[in-house]
Amino acid sequence: MNQIWQMLADNFSFLLNGVLTTVGLTILGFVGALLIGTVVAVFRVSPITPLRVVGTAYVEFFRNVPLLTLLILIVFGLPDIGLLIPLFWCGVLGLVLAGSAFICETVRSGINTISVGQSEAARALGMSFGTQLRLIILPQAFRTMVQPLVNNFIGILIGSSLAAAVGVSDITNVTQQLNIRYAEAVVLFLLSGAVYLVFALGAGRIGSWLEGLVSTSRIGSAR
Amino acid sequence: MGPERLAFLSVYRQERFSRRGAGFAILVYLDKMATPLVEVRDVHKAFGTFEALRGVDLDIGRGEKVALVGASGSGKSTLCRCINRLETITSGTITFDGQPLPQEGKALAEHRAQVGMVFQAFNLFPHFTALENVTLAPMRVRKLAKADADAEARELLARVGLSDKADNYPAELSGGQQQRVAIARALAMHPQLMLFDEPTSALDPEMISEVLDVMSELANEGMTMLVVTHEMGFARHACDRVCFMDEGQIVEQAAPDDFFDNPQSERAKDFLSKLLHH
Numbered sequence: 147m148n149q150i151w152q153m154l155a156d157n158f159s160f161l162l163n164g165v166l167t168t169v170g171l172t173i174l175g176f177v178g179a180l181l182i183g184t185v186v187a188v189f190r191v192s193p194i195t196p197l198r199v200v201g202t203a204y205v206e207f208f209r210n211v212p213l214l215t216l217l218i219l220i221v222f223g224l225p226d227i228g229l230l231i232p233l234f235w236c237g238v239l240g241l242v243l244a245g246s247a248f249i250c251e252t253v254r255s256g257i258n259t260i261s262v263g264q265s266e267a268a269r270a271l272g273m274s275f276g277t278q279l280r281l282i283i284l285p286q287a288f289r290t291m292v293q294p295l296v297n298n299f300i301g302i303l304i305g306s307s308l309a310a311a312v313g314v315s316d317i318t319n320v321t322q323q324l325n326i327r328y329a330e331a332v333v334l335f336l337l338s339g340a341v342y343l344v345f346a347l348g349a350g351r352i353g354s355w356l357e358g359l360v361s362t363s364r365i366g367s368a369r
Numbered sequence: 370m371g372p373e374r375l376a377f378l379s380v381y382r383q384e385r386f387s388r389r390g391a392g393f394a395i396l397v398y399l400d401k402m403a404t405p406l407v408e409v410r411d412v413h414k415a416f417g418t419f420e421a422l423r424g425v426d427l428d429i430g431r432g433e434k435v436a437l438v439g440a441s442g443s444g445k446s447t448l449c450r451c452i453n454r455l456e457t458i459t460s461g462t463i464t465f466d467g468q469p470l471p472q473e474g475k476a477l478a479e480h481r482a483q484v485g486m487v488f489q490a491f492n493l494f495p496h497f498t499a500l501e502n503v504t505l506a507p508m509r510v511r512k513l514a515k516a517d518a519d520a521e522a523r524e525l526l527a528r529v530g531l532s533d534k535a536d537n538y539p540a541e542l543s544g545g546q547q548q549r550v551a552i553a554r555a556l557a558m559h560p561q562l563m564l565f566d567e568p569t570s571a572l573d574p575e576m577i578s579e580v581l582d583v584m585s586e587l588a589n590e591g592m593t594m595l596v597v598t599h600e601m602g603f604a605r606h607a608c609d610r611v612c613f614m615d616e617g618q619i620v621e622q623a624a625p626d627d628f629f630d631n632p633q634s635e636r637a638k639d640f641l642s643k644l645l646h647h
């Protein structure tokens with residue numbers, strides 16, 4: 147037992163860096179995926195056919211390629227075309243690409259829950275497609291999307307562990323390195339599992355809180 | 370003062386040193402006033418293989434109030450939606466204020482802004498207050514400053530009898546109140562034409578008259594209106610003309626008293642007798 151405590155104490159800052167890297171991958175990955183996923187969802191519901199085609203192709207590609215394949219292609223493929231990105235950012239990029247395909251579908255189904263009457267009323271008032279989306283459709287759609295977005299967040303969090311396989315020093319990668327040195331697989335991976343668990347539970351709590359916030363507001367009763 | 374008068378006055382002022390110019394401006398003005406605001410010519414609209422409109426002809430004069438009646442499924446909503454270009458037409462022409470309806474982009478948005486539409490289901494924006502529902506399009510489309518938009522919206526809400534509901538959300542209003550907010554919202558864009566698609570059909574009976582009163586008042590103020598309705602009392606007393614639609618065509622049009630007391634076509638007679646037997 148003492149040996150384990152000793153190991154943890156000796157490698158505290160190493161482990162902490164791993165945790166922070168996982169947090170960074172997940173948060174940057176989620177924020178990027180949310181932005182790009184929303185844009186792609188807008189493409190997919192736009193009246194312009196080429197945009198819809200591009201949006202659909204994007205989703206079908208990035209949703210159906212394994213994240214690990216994507217990460218390997220980014221880490222080993224991009225340098226071949228002259229793009230040398232730091233490993234951490236390769237991880238973020240992979241998570242953004244894969245995450246945005248899933249978030250796009252969340253946003254698109256959120257948009258589809260809003261009745262067509264809303265966009266017709268907006269169009270009848272002379273609002274452009276962009277104004278309609280920004281002021282009428284998306285604000286209402288996001289209210290219905292809180293829980294599905296929490297799922298997307300957890301997907302990105304758990305997916306971030308695959309970045310370990312291409313050498314990003316996240317918590318999974320760090321525990322694997324320590325395991326090689328100390329051969330304490332169970333303890334170490336229980337520890338890294340706990341990090342993911344705590345982080346995911348926290349995200350769930352924040353999600354419930356956000357959902358409560360929108361549904362207890364006076365506007366919530368309107369739908 | 371209508372926009373035509375304003376346009377006339379501005380031409381007149383520019384040309385005021387030239388009598389010929391003034392004479393010309395008057396001619397342009399008179400000519401404009403003589404042309405209908407809306408001209409629908411041989412309009413067809415197909416959804417897939419189904420033809421919802423089969424050669425509709427309709428003129429709406431400036432300041433005229435036209436009731437559009439007919440059985441459910443006869444194409445009344447489709448015609449309204451084609452006039453403000455929420456739907457494209459398959460063939461035929463629709464002109465508004467002398468111009469063919471624009472196909473897309475800014476011009477199309479401007480056209481829609483000039484045509485107010487009131488829906489059966491109100492379609493208020495649930496995440497905005499009554500006041501915000503009314504100010505949104507003036508601020509975002511007409512680019513009015515917030516203070517001006519607010520002042521005008523409060524006037525409009527007062528006009529529809531809802532001064533005290535400005536800060537309520539749609540969910541906190543009754544159906545009749547919501548529909549009156551929807552009318553104020555449409556009026557805030559200063560439309561030249563108002564389309565009403567069964568504005569009272571979703572309302573409880575006791576709320577119908579509060580909405581019809583607002584519409585009658587609007588009619589008296591000279592607004593050009595096309596009203597799809599089953600309220601025959603309103604069609605008779607507030608409208609100048611009744612158009613009867615059946616199977617995608619306007620089968621009969623006449624002054625309200627003539628239409629109701631002495632319908633010509635078999636289908637109109639049939640329609641009216643069914644209404645009376647309800």
Ligand SMILES: Nc1ncnc2c1ncn2[C@@H]1O[C@H](COP(=O)(O)OP(=O)(O)O)[C@@H](O)[C@H]1O
Pocket residue numbers: 416419420421439440441442443444445446447448
């Ligand atoms: N978007 C649509 N797609 C297919 N059919 C439609 C659509 N909108 C209307 N229709 C059909 O067109 C006909 C006319 O509809 P509508 O104009 O709504 O009639 P009304 O308003 O007189 O009841 C109906 O048979 C309806 O089913």
Ligand SMILES: [Mg+2]
Pocket residue numbers: 445446447566567
């Ligand atoms: Mg209808």
